[in-house]
Amino acid sequence: MEAPSRRAVPPHHPYGLYPQGPAAHGALGAASSRGRRPRGARGGGEEPEGEADGRARGRSRGERRRGREPQVPDPPRERPLPALYFSGGREQLAARAEALPAVPREEFTLELWVKAEGGQNNPAIIAGVFNNCSHSASDKGWALGIRALQLSGKKDARFFFSLRTDRAATATEVTSHHRYQPEAWTHLAASYDGRWMALYVDGVRVGRSSGQEGPLHSAFMSSCRTLLLGGDAWGTTHTFRGHLAGLALWHGALSQSHLQRSFLEEVAEETAGLALAAGFATPEECWMPFREGAYPQQWVLLSPPSPILRPLGPPACGQTACDNVELVSHYNQHWPLRSWKVVRYRVVNLADDDGGRPTVSWEQIWRQHRALSEAFRPYNISWQLSLLEVHNSSLRRRAVLLGCEPSKVGNERCDPECEHPLTGYDGGDCRRLGRCFSWKRRDGVCHMECNNMLDDFDDGDCCDPRATDVARTCFDPDSPQR
Numbered sequence: 186m187e188a189p190s191r192r193a194v195p196p197h198h199p200y201g202l203y204p205q206g207p208a209a210h211g212a213l214g215a216a217s218s219r220g221r222r223p224r225g226a227r228g229g230g231e232e233p234e235g236e237a238d239g240r241a242r243g244r245s246r247g248e249r250r251r252g253r254e255p256q257v258p259d260p261p262r263e264r265p266l267p268a269l270y271f272s273g274g275r276e277q278l279a280a281r282a283e284a285l286p287a288v289p290r291e292e293f294t295l296e297l298w299v300k301a302e303g304g305q306n307n308p309a310i311i312a313g314v315f316n317n318c319s320h321s322a323s324d325k326g327w328a329l330g331i332r333a334l335q336l337s338g339k340k341d342a343r344f345f346f347s348l349r350t351d352r353a354a355t356a357t358e359v360t361s362h363h364r365y366q367p368e369a370w371t372h373l374a375a376s377y378d379g380r381w382m383a384l385y386v387d388g389v390r391v392g393r394s395s396g397q398e399g400p401l402h403s404a405f406m407s408s409c410r411t412l413l414l415g416g417d418a419w420g421t422t423h424t425f426r427g428h429l430a431g432l433a434l435w436h437g438a439l440s441q442s443h444l445q446r447s448f449l450e451e452v453a454e455e456t457a458g459l460a461l462a463a464g465f466a467t468p469e470e471c472w473m474p475f476r477e478g479a480y481p482q483q484w485v486l487l488s489p490p491s492p493i494l495r496p497l498g499p500p501a502c503g504q505t506a507c508d509n510v511e512l513v514s515h516y517n518q519h520w521p522l523r524s525w526k527v528v529r530y531r532v533v534n535l536a537d538d539d540g541g542r543p544t545v546s547w548e549q550i551w552r553q554h555r556a557l558s559e560a561f562r563p564y565n566i567s568w569q570l571s572l573l574e575v576h577n578s579s580l581r582r583r584a585v586l587l588g589c590e591p592s593k594v595g596n597e598r599c600d601p602e603c604e605h606p607l608t609g610y611d612g613g614d615c616r617r618l619g620r621c622f623s624w625k626r627r628d629g630v631c632h633m634e635c636n637n638m639l640d641d642f643d644d645g646d647c648c649d650p651r652a653t654d655v656a657r658t659c660f661d662p663d664s665p666q667r
Contacts, residue, residue, distance in 0.1 A: 266430055266449065267466040270482040271415040273306070273426040277475040279317075280412040284471035285434070285461045288314050288410045290401045293460075294435040296374035296385075298449055301331060301427035303367035305342060308332040309425045311373070312432070314401070315418040318409035322419045324356045325349050326401065326410065329375045330425065331365060332358075337592075346375040346384040350397050351406065357396030359384045370430070372446055377401075378438035388445035412461075413475055428484070434461040528561075529569045537578040544581075582656040591662045595638035609660035613637025631658045 269278075280288075299311055313328030327348040335341040344365050349356035359382055365371065374385040379399060384392040402410060412434070416424035433452040436459075454462045463471050465483070474480055507513065516522050532550055536543040550572065557568045588602040595612030603611040610616040613636065621635035627644040631653035635643040637660075646652050648659035648666045655666040 266486040267464060268300075268428045268430040268484050268486050269414075269465050269468060270428050270484050271425050272482070273421070273424045275421055275424075275478045276481040277416040277418075277424070277478045278414040278468070278472040278481070279475040280461065281471055281473055284463075285412060287407050288412055289434070289436050289460055290404070290407060290410070292376075292378050292436065292438045294374060294376040294437065294439040294444075295329060295432070296372065296435075296439075296444060296446070296452075297329075297432040298370055298430040299373055299427060300370045300430070301365060301367060301425070305331045305333075305426060306423050307339075307342075308345065308423055310413075310415070310417045310423045311425050311427075311429070312412070312414050313417060314410050314412050316406075316409050317411045317418055322417075325351055327375070327377070328417065329373060330423070332360065334360070344371075344373060344384065344386055344391075346382060346392070348377055348382050348397055348401075350399055351402045352399060353397055357382065357394050359392035359394050361386055361391045363391075370449060372444075374439075374444045376438040376444075381438075383438075385441065385444050388441070390441055411475075414472070415481065418475070428486075429465065430486075431465070432461070432463045433459060436460050523565050525565045525567070527567050527569055529571065531571045531573055533573045533575060535575050535577065535581050537581050538576050540574075540576055542581060543574075579656075594660060594662045595642075597638060607657070609633075609636055609658075612642075612660045612662070613639065633658070636660060 295312060297312060301309075301311075308328075308330050309332075310328050310330040313330070314326040315328075316323055316325055324347065327346070329346050330344070331342050332345045333339055333342040341364055343361040343363065345358055345360045347356050347358040359375075361384060372385075372387050376383050376385075377397070380397070381393060381395050382397060383390055411418070414429065414432075430449060431451050451464055452459065452462050456462075461471065468480065468483065472480075502508070532545075534543050534545055534550070550570075554568060554570050561568065584605075584607045586603065586605055586608065589600070589605070589608065593600040593603050593611070594608050595614065597614060599615040600611050601615075604615040605611075621632065621637075621640045621643075625632045625635055625643070626640065627646060629646060629649075629652050631647040631649075632643055633647075636647040636658060642648060642659075642661045642664075645661075645664075648655055648661050648664040650666060653659075655664075659666045
């Protein structure tokens with residue numbers, strides 16, 4: 186009997202690697218050949234001959250009327266899924282010494298199944314190796330977790346993998362190219378081969394870096410390194426909220442093909458190269474509370490169905506979903522999708538108070554509009570233009586730098602997105618400081634060699650509208666004239 190058909194998934198899609206149908210749940214939906222007990226068999230007795238013959242004749246007449254009933258495969262059984270729920274409190278777990286005698290220090294791969302909730306700490310540590318012999322916070326070791334990248338740690342949260350060897354001056358971090366999806370089971374994996382560190386999400390490599398080199402620590406310091414779950418070794422500031430359903434730690438750096446797991450697939454404990462495999466059915470065998478912490482809640486969940494497709498999003502090198510090659514190819518090949526469409530767009534043209542010095546001229550706007558219309562006419566797409574003119578001389582003199590937040594200017598670190606003459610090369614952070622003599626400061630003149638955070642932006646002279654053009658010289662992020 187043929188297996189039920191399943192929806193086709195593109196092979197390059199992350200979920201195209203997952204087996205669809207009942208096999209993803211760990212149970213086959215094949216038809217079972219069970220013998221049926223006679224209805225009249227009570228205590229080993231037999232049916233009367235006449236009654237049995239009558240039922241046989243009735244079944245024969247019914248089969249001739251309806252035909253043979255099809256044998257439907259049994260539905261897949263939902264297998265229990267043991268998981269740990271971390272609530273964001275003091276629920277950090279440490280690997281027992283008998284389960285993990287020594288943390289891999291040269292090459293390793295960690296993979297786990299995680300279902301993270303929304304609104305995490307920044308950062309939120311899911312798993313990591315930390316120095317339990319130190320009482321001061323340190324980023325030596327490695328950590329796998331969630332970090333928000335925008336609005337001071339409140340927006341654009343993504344999976345990240347951070348690593349720092351004992352000999353390195355700073356840590357190296359690899360971040361996913363898209364936000365994580367809350368309340369969805371995700372397969373995370375992080376690897377390090379002594380030079381390259383990589384981050385994988387659902388079997389797809391989303392980041393790679395070579396900022397570190399060599400072993401993580403010396404053999405002498407191995408006893409001070411501990412594998413933790415649910416947070417770091419220094420309190421509850423960076424704890425994690427969500428479920429963990431499986432973990433595997435390997436001694437070597439696995440390739441991408443070895444990290445393309447079936448949905449919620451567990452790793453066999455006898456696999457070669459495996460340092461630790463935890464399924465969380467009995468967590469106390471491999472884990473113990475870290476310091477004054479407690480065990481997380483142990484849940485037994487019903488195995489969820491394997492997802493088919495996620496909503497289409499922009500690829501790693503694109504800005505919108507229209508940059509997705511799969512989406513565009515379907516649009517080009519399916520003509521009913523190419524009916525006549527009108528796209529409305531607005532051009533905001535900024536000028537001085539009297540209308541002079543517009544950002545773009547009317548001729549430039551109409552030339553661009555004609556080019557758009559001619560390029561998209563073969564695809565039945567037309568463009569409808571609306572123009573908004575804003576007369577504001579103060580706004581016209583300003584410049585907008587994409588990605589350069591005010592807090593980054595003058596923060597004593599060179600931010601490439603702020604390295605621009607209009608910001609004074611990141612408030613002086615990205616340029617070699619000149620000699621600022623004391624008699625030049627607070628003399629009513631803006632001296633550019635003193636216009637940096639170290640010299641308090643010429644003691645305020647470069648943000649004084651009576652002394653200079655503040656639109657070109659005021660780089661102080663705390664000044665109202667900026």
